[in-house]
Amino acid sequence: MGTTQLESVPEPKYWHLKTVLSEALDSEFSVGEILPNERDLAARFGVARATLRQALEQLELEGRLQRRRGVGTTVAPPRVGVAVGTEQHAWPGAAGDAWQPVDCEQTIPPAVVAAALDSGADEPVHVVRRSRMSHGQRVATELLYIPAASVPGLTAIDAPSGPARARAVLRELQHLSQESQDRSVELGSARADDAKDLDRLPGSPVLVVTTRFAAEGRTAVLSVATYRADTCRLTFGDSTGVEIHHDPERQAS
Amino acid sequence: MGTTQLESVPEPKYWHLKTVLSEALDSEFSVGEILPNERDLAARFGVARATLRQALEQLELEGRLQRRRGVGTTVAPPRVGVAVGTEQHAWPGAAGDAWQPVDCEQTIPPAVVAAALDSGADEPVHVVRRSRMSHGQRVATELLYIPAASVPGLTAIDAPSGPARARAVLRELQHLSQESQDRSVELGSARADDAKDLDRLPGSPVLVVTTRFAAEGRTAVLSVATYRADTCRLTFGDSTGVEIHHDPERQAS
DNA sequence: AAGTGGTCTAGACCACATA
DNA sequence: ATGTGGTCTAGACCACTTC
Structure with missing residues (x-):
């Protein structure tokens, strides 16, 4: 032609x-x-x-x-790499993790969460909210769903809510011996409350990291962490992660 | 009030x-x-x-x-979980991995890739293209950047390009002993060629999984895999992954 | 040819931050 | 008060699939 x-x-x-x-x-x-x-x-x-x-x-x-x-x-500056896969057999709240407890309340979880916890649908669980900073910026918020059965030694002497309560729940968690953890990552859009935490508008794209921690043959903790997709690169594995961004459309010749 | x-x-x-x-x-x-x-x-x-x-x-x-x-x-049906973190110390192309070689050519890589390979900027590398199916649907495309030094035994007797060549390069790779691998996940938008592979429009949201395989103290392979963000949930770790989706905004009461 | 989602326009007003 | 990005409108035409 x-x-x-x-x-x-x-x-x-x-x-x-x-x-x-x-x-x-x-x-x-x-x-x-x-x-x-x-x-x-x-x-x-x-x-x-x-x-x-x-x-x-x-x-x-x-x-x-x-x-x-x-x-x-x-x-924008290049995306910051945030480590997600490190603490291999540690519980949330173990010494030196990157998270900061914010709050804790005891409620009935959403149906999908209850299913993943394979607990009764009307069973109340502890819900711990944490946030994660990196490079001086809030990069993620997390909700931890913890069935009462996972923290049997928990007493009511501490505050019923607030950061202190959150720390108490997480402290109690460390006594369990962990069997495994499953993780998955998917794209989502920020709910109103998460958006507020992350200083973004509702609906902005986020990376949702769901982790299920198992102990004694059942799900002991379910973590749903929401990372800002615009500023974060999630890193896994042995080292600090690769840094490749915005591949130019065409290859250099 | x-x-x-x-x-x-x-x-x-x-x-x-x-x-x-x-x-x-x-x-x-x-x-x-x-x-x-x-x-x-x-x-x-x-x-x-x-x-x-x-x-x-x-x-x-x-x-x-x-x-x-x-x-x-x-x-849309619920997102399919695709395993990303399994083959812990295996090379791309090892027996039983989920990928299908499509093509192979030898070119000069983009600058960012060359930097991550810490090879000379003008050094040509093998670029293997693979695709991944899941549940009867194309869910990902991948570009593997392989410096010539990583496949020293490669001969020219095979076809210079095409799936056969891709398989030959990957076969040669298996001889190396792997030291570590780093992975990172970030949000991206599909380039024109990837979009075509994934049956999406250019610019559609994708999850970009970058993996660096190390051997003999240097980067032996760099993999950039592009997953459809709309249909995929990337799973890592021990088991098959949790299934939590579209958290309802409010908690059940 | 008809019907679908994708692109594009030229406006308008609103919410928010800053001075 | 001003200037910014965010939302919204009522159209138009295009690219694609299907009949």
């Missing part, structure tokens, strides 16, 4: 825009620098603001940009 | 819409069923189509819906 292949599959404007912006970020901007506002940027590229926003959204999803209402759009 | 708290923080329409739809999906629809089209749905809820789409986008992100251009919107 002697004919020239001219854009038989024209790429969407926002996609092209994203590529252009991405290259500009690499070459002309430095971390923390603020970009022109959306209206100006849209005008500069000759597109509607909604189209420009579609490109910005993807760049934010990829961790290249950070947008804050009322403030502006800034160039 | 005797006053009634009336929506001092009114939630966005699309957020409320998402909640309503989510509940409808739980109670009134079954997996695979097709929803009314976007124009009808928008009219039914009295919102603009763009607003309705914002709700649908989030539900798709959470793996509750599947949308296909020209076809319609269907209720």
Whole structure:
């Protein structure tokens, strides 16, 4: 065929825009620098603001940009690696883990959680809330579901709620001997309360890490940890993790 | 306070819409069923189509819906758990792994990859492309970057490219003795070629699993695997993984 | 040809942060 | 008060699948 292949599959404007912006970020901007506002940027590229926003959204999803209402759009630092797989046979709350107890209450868990705990559906459990900092920033919140059977020695002498209670529950947990732990990671969107903790808007993308700790043949603890997907790279395994980000579309030649 | 708290923080329409739809999906629809089209749905809820789409986008992100251009919107099955952390000290291509070699070529890697391989920036490497099926569906594509030094016994007698070549490279890899492997997981958006492999549109959310395999004190293989974030739940560790999805916003009472 | 989801426009108003 | 990003509208046209 002697004919020239001219854009038989024209790429969407926002996609092209994203590529252009991405290259500009690499070459002309430095971390923390603020970009022109959306209206100006849209005008500069000759597109509607909604189209420009579609490109910005993807760049934010990829961790290249950070947008804050009322403030502006800034160039994001590279994602921070947060270790998830380390403490192999330790319980939550073991010495030196990265989490900070926030609160604790005793309630009936959601149906899906009760099922995973294979406890009765109406059985109340301890729910410990913790948060995790990294590089001076809140990167995750966690809910720990702990059946009463997992902390038999727990007394009522401590405060019925609050950080002190949370620490008491976790302390009691250390007495169990752990058999195994299963972990899974999936994409989710932040619930209202998690979003608030993470300083994001509700619905922002998060990585949900669900861990089930087993002891004495049953599920002793269920942890649901919610990490900011825009700023976090979850690392597993032996060492500190690889650092590969935003693969350029084309290979260097 | 005797006053009634009336929506001092009114939630966005699309957020409320998402909640309503989510509940409808739980109670009134079954997996695979097709929803009314976007124009009808928008009219039914009295919102603009763009607003309705914002709700649908989030539900798709959470793996509750599947949308296909020209076809319609269907209720998605629960996410499939795909094991990522199993073969602890095995190389890619070891007997019984879940991957299928697709192609192989020898090129200069992107700069970020070259850096992670700590090889010279202009050093060509073998790039093996593989794909992974699960439950009859393509769930991931992978690029393996393998420096020539990692496969010293490789001969040129096989085809210079194609699946046969890929298998030859992987076979050669098994001779090395592995020291460690690091893994990390982060959110990304599908590049054009990956999107095609995964039967998604470019830019759709993916989970990028980067694994570095070490041998003889250096990086022997770098794997960048791209999983469909809408359909996959990545599982690690001892067993098959927990199954918790779409936590209802409020706890059961 | 008809129907679907995907892209795009040119506006408007709102919530939030900052000065 | 001003400026930012976030939400929302009512259209239009395009790409794709199916009939």
